[in-house]
Amino acid sequence: MTIEAAIEFRAMVNETPALQSAVWDLMGSDGLLDLPETVKLGQQHGYVFGEKDIESLIANDNDELSDFELEMVSAGVPINCESQNIKG
Numbered sequence: 001m002t003i004e005a006a007i008e009f010r011a012m013v014n015e016t017p018a019l020q021s022a023v024w025d026l027m028g029s030d031g032l033l034d035l036p037e038t039v040k041l042g043q044q045h046g047y048v049f050g051e052k053d054i055e056s057l058i059a060n061d062n063d064e065l066s067d068f069e070l071e072m073v074s075a076g077v078p079i080n081c082e083s084q085n086i087k088g
Helices: 003-015 017-025 035-044 051-059 067-074
Strands: none
Touching (some): 003 017, 003 035, 003 051, 003 067, 017 035
16 A cells, blocks of 8 residues: 555546546545545555555645645535544
């Protein structure tokens, strides 16, 4: 499991509308991203990373947000994380 795989998966999601839709489907009604299911989605597409990799990626991200990520933020999905979930 590597953060590099999580970074690559993030790039793939940002470029693939079908994956963006799949990520939206992983958002709970409480506004939290289901990290275990996100890991499974990544594995289905050949990326092996863990929940901690996602948390680390988001917590240490200094890059500009993609259009998809900006859309998530504008919809009220905070882009920071706490153990087991991404939330505000």
